[in-house]
Amino acid sequence: MTSRRTFIQAGLAAAVSIPFAKAFGSLPPAAMPLHAVYFDQRFAAARAFGEAAVRLGGNARAMSGAVHDFWYHDLAPRWRTRPIAIAGMTDPQAVFLLEMMAADVGMRVVYRGHHLPQSSGRYAHEGFGPPHARRAVAEFDVATRNWATGAARIVAHWPLAECSIAASTGTNVGAASGRALGHQALVSWVIAPVTRVG
Amino acid sequence: MRLPKGISERSFRNALQEFGAVVGNEWVFSSDEDMALYRDAYTPFPGEPDKQYLAGAAVSPTTVEQVQQIVRIANKHRIPLYPVSTGRNLGFGGSSPTYTGSVIVDLKRMNRIVEINTREGYMILEPGINFIELHRHFKANNIPYVLQSPMPGWGSPVGNALDHGSSTVVRDNYSLVRGMEVVLPDGEVLRTGAGAVPGSKLWATYQYGYGPFINGMFSQSSLGIVTKMCFSLVPVWETQQGFTLTSYSTADMQPIIDALLLLQMQGVLDGWGIESPIRESMSTNDGRRPYGVPQVKELLRRADGGSVAEWDALGRSSNIPVVRGTGFARGPTSVVDARLAHARSVLSRLPGVAFELGRAAAGADIPAPTIEFGFLAIQEANLGHYYFAPVINPVAEEIFALNDTIRRTLLDAGDFELLDNFGWSAGRGAFFGGKVLWIQFEFLVYEDVAKNQRRRELYKKLVDVCTKRGWLLPRAPVAFQGEAMGQYSFNDDVLRRFHETVKDALDPNGILAPGKSGIWPKHLRKS
Numbered sequence: 001m002t003s004r005r006t007f008i009q010a011g012l013a014a015a016v017s018i019p020f021a022k023a024f025g026s027l028p029p030a031a032m033p034l035h036a037v038y039f040d041q042r043f044a045a046a047r048a049f050g051e052a053a054v055r056l057g058g059n060a061r062a063m064s065g066a067v068h069d070f071w072y073h074d075l076a077p078r079w080r081t082r083p084i085a086i087a088g089m090t091d092p093q094a095v096f097l098l099e100m101m102a103a104d105v106g107m108r109v110v111y112r113g114h115h116l117p118q119s120s121g122r123y124a125h126e127g128f129g130p131p132h133a134r135r136a137v138a139e140f141d142v143a144t145r146n147w148a149t150g151a152a153r154i155v156a157h158w159p160l161a162e163c164s165i166a167a168s169t170g171t172n173v174g175a176a177s178g179r180a181l182g183h184q185a186l187v188s189w190v191i192a193p194v195t196r197v198g
Numbered sequence: 199m200r201l202p203k204g205i206s207e208r209s210f211r212n213a214l215q216e217f218g219a220v221v222g223n224e225w226v227f228s229s230d231e232d233m234a235l236y237r238d239a240y241t242p243f244p245g246e247p248d249k250q251y252l253a254g255a256a257v258s259p260t261t262v263e264q265v266q267q268i269v270r271i272a273n274k275h276r277i278p279l280y281p282v283s284t285g286r287n288l289g290f291g292g293s294s295p296t297y298t299g300s301v302i303v304d305l306k307r308m309n310r311i312v313e314i315n316t317r318e319g320y321m322i323l324e325p326g327i328n329f330i331e332l333h334r335h336f337k338a339n340n341i342p343y344v345l346q347s348p349m350p351g352w353g354s355p356v357g358n359a360l361d362h363g364s365s366t367v368v369r370d371n372y373s374l375v376r377g378m379e380v381v382l383p384d385g386e387v388l389r390t391g392a393g394a395v396p397g398s399k400l401w402a403t404y405q406y407g408y409g410p411f412i413n414g415m416f417s418q419s420s421l422g423i424v425t426k427m428c429f430s431l432v433p434v435w436e437t438q439q440g441f442t443l444t445s446y447s448t449a450d451m452q453p454i455i456d457a458l459l460l461l462q463m464q465g466v467l468d469g470w471g472i473e474s475p476i477r478e479s480m481s482t483n484d485g486r487r488p489y490g491v492p493q494v495k496e497l498l499r500r501a502d503g504g505s506v507a508e509w510d511a512l513g514r515s516s517n518i519p520v521v522r523g524t525g526f527a528r529g530p531t532s533v534v535d536a537r538l539a540h541a542r543s544v545l546s547r548l549p550g551v552a553f554e555l556g557r558a559a560a561g562a563d564i565p566a567p568t569i570e571f572g573f574l575a576i577q578e579a580n581l582g583h584y585y586f587a588p589v590i591n592p593v594a595e596e597i598f599a600l601n602d603t604i605r606r607t608l609l610d611a612g613d614f615e616l617l618d619n620f621g622w623s624a625g626r627g628a629f630f631g632g633k634v635l636w637i638q639f640e641f642l643v644y645e646d647v648a649k650n651q652r653r654r655e656l657y658k659k660l661v662d663v664c665t666k667r668g669w670l671l672p673r674a675p676v677a678f679q680g681e682a683m684g685q686y687s688f689n690d691d692v693l694r695r696f697h698e699t700v701k702d703a704l705d706p707n708g709i710l711a712p713g714k715s716g717i718w719p720k721h722l723r724k725s
Contacts, residue, residue: 068568072330096239097569100286100352103235104306110231174230177237178244180581180645194231 031157032192035078036061038070038088045115045123045148045186049089052152058087067094071101079105085163085192087155089115089148092181095189102191110163112176113137113151113188123147123186128176130162151188163192199228200254202278202299210254213275213301217257220267225307228255236285236302238294240582242654242677245647251294251676253280256302262379262387262425268303269423270385272709279303280711281423283325283357286350289585289640290361291676296713297722303423305354311335312426313402319343319431320376320402325356325424329567337566343431344564346371351567356427360417362672364636367432367564369469369629372417374430377401380422383705388422402428418673420711421704435561437534440526441541444519445551448474448506452594453548454523459592461525461544462632466537470525471627472592472635476513477520477601481621483639491516495618499609503602523551524627528561583640584675586657588664592635596669597624600637603663611656616641636672661685683716698723 037058039050042065053060063070067090075098078084083105088095099109111129118124125147127137136154140147162171181187201210218226227233236253243249259265272279280300285293295302309326314335321343323332329351336345346365348358357363359371368374377393391407392400405413405428416422443454451472458470477498479490493512497504504512513520527537538555545553590596601622608617619642625635641653654677661671661681674682686693697717701708708719718724 066570068570071569072334076331099235101569104284108231108235171231174234177234177239178241178581 035084048148052149056156083193089188111190115186225258254299258304283354347567376405376428379426420714435528437531438528439558440556443523445521476518477622587638588669680716
């Protein structure tokens with residue numbers, strides 16, 4: 001018998017597929033395997049992101065800002081033998097550190113979503129990465145309440161095809177650097193092994 | 199594609215192709231996404247890309263032979279190279295080249311521990327290994343030596359030493375360097391010291407060899423790419439224990455310094471430091487949290503900086519010491535106990551100064567290096583920082599003069615934010631045998647282009663005023679390396695001219711790190 005959990009996950013998976021079907025016209029593209037999805041449990045939006053990642057089948061892991069321990073004990077030894085992608089929603093400092101260490105093994109940040117708290121308590125959003133991700137983030141506006149769930153959808157089923165570095169992918173992820181975000185800002189991100197095309 | 203001046207795109211692409219034939223095309227990087235990592239993450243020039251030093255490409259070798267071939271290809275096509283070990287010297291330039299369009303030689307994949315000899319206490323490393331991974335190796339193999347790491351520990355022992363970096367253990371990492379292996383600008387491989395004698399077993403222990411001692415030529419330099427470095431190791435100590443001396447009188451600072459310095463020179467102490475906690479109590483430099491009283495900022499913002507009597511009174515009323523000296527000894531417990539007993543007997547004679555012994559800590563308790571920054575960019579929406587770090591001799595009058603000079607310069611510029619950040623500082627301990635105080639404070643970088651421009655001018659102004667007083671910069675961010683070299687102007691800049699003569703002889707095509715430490719190859723030199 002199909003469990004309620006499986007049914008809900010299947011329904012969510014179908015819902016997740018829809019934006020990809022829109023983007024790619026047919027079946028969702030092959031998704032990149034994700035080792036873990038990290039979320040900073042100090043922030044309500046990041047907790048919502050983590051919960052959504054679980055519902056989407058992700059290996060969600062809570063953290064509280066510091067990255068050294070899980071990088072040192074889990075990611076570093078794993079990445080030495082086989083780099084594998086990770087995703088998350090954290091403060092800017094955490095992704096800054098992880099980006100540095102991932103670069104040592106040839107991985108890159110392939111997507112960044114900047115989520116900036118407003119005085120209203122809502123968030124403003126900006127996406128950097130390939131066109132499909134930017135379109136998805138553009139659908140969040142300050143009024144969007146369940147944007148953290150939407151952010152989880154973006155990272156949880158990241159297309160393998162969007163892990164290449166080539167002029168044709170149309171990514172603008174490089175434009176994300178050099179932005180002062182503030183320590184209350186959140187960043188959703190994907191760090192992945194990349195292939196080089198052409 | 200970002201090209202070095204005077205190099206055609208065709209030549210550049212040809213060179214990249216030839217690099218690819220050496221290291222594999224997957225290890226030659228030129229895309230925007232890749233090059234975003236080969237930059238100064240803390241650039242003083244955000245929003246001013248025309249002023250930033252930006253790499254044109256990067257190549258990542260794994261062997262000395264590949265480095266040699268890369269250098270020869272660069273000579274053939276006249277492509278400037280800029281080697282980085284891990285490229286994480288944040289605050290001093292990171293992995294930014296010193297000349298736009300340079301090809302970064304990323305040595306991170308050259309990350310072998312070549313040898314660790316526990317009997318003779320040395321290690322030989324390649325430049326790409328970082329402190330954290332080295333520490334992991336030490337722990338996993340129960341190597342009974344201390345790893346002196348700065349924080350964060352993602353940097354390279356080789357790169358850190360070459361930039362005259364420091365750590366909490368030795369405070370002068372370069373002093374532990376013995377022999378080196380260097381690829382010269384013509385592609386030849388050189389080994390220094392005893393390493394130049396085939397079959398010698400002293401490469402890692404006897405650094406001088408015979409003839410002119412050339413190790414220093416490759417530190418903070420553009421005369422070669424270091425591919426191996428031998429380090430002397432410090433044994434893990436059984437105990438480290440320290441003490442503090444506190445006083446509520448500014449006049450006690452000099453006697454305390456004199457006593458601590460003598461004790462270190464005598465070998466009683468392994469290190470010492472000096473502070474004025476009340477004056478430093480509201481500083482946010484280095485991620486500190488203010489703990490003092492508002493009057494501290496008021497006094498520091500006054501033209502006269504507050505009188506000695508006012509500071510002493512403020513220290514007493516707020517119960518924050520006016521002077522604090524620290525010292526420590528490490529080694530076998532019985533030896534440490536004896537040394538500190540002697541230190542106590544000497545220091546207790548200082549009138550009005552309270553001596554308090556600290557907690558002993560086992561050498562095995564030394565914190566492991568991590569990748570966390572206690573403070574980082576992205577605090578209060580800044581984009582990073584770069585360091586202003588002059589050194590002075592350990593004299594109270596000099597400490598006060600330097601602080602007053604910095605304070606007045608910031609006040610004259612109306613930069614209260616930077617003044618509040620700096621506050622006051624006597625450094626973080628004495629370096630280089632206890633005879634040098636190193637004051638370091640960070641210039642924060644923002645998105646405000648005009649503010650950043652003013653700050654850069656202020657930095658240059660500070661270099662200028664310090665130069666007039668003989669206070670020198672031993673390290674400088676890439677953006678200010680010309681100014682730093684400009685300080686060393688004795689005898690009509692003979693030092694810089696000497697460096698240029700050597701540069702022209704060793705690197706006639708000027709392909710290696712042009713501009714590093716303010717030394718330019720002939721074809722790029724301003725007349």
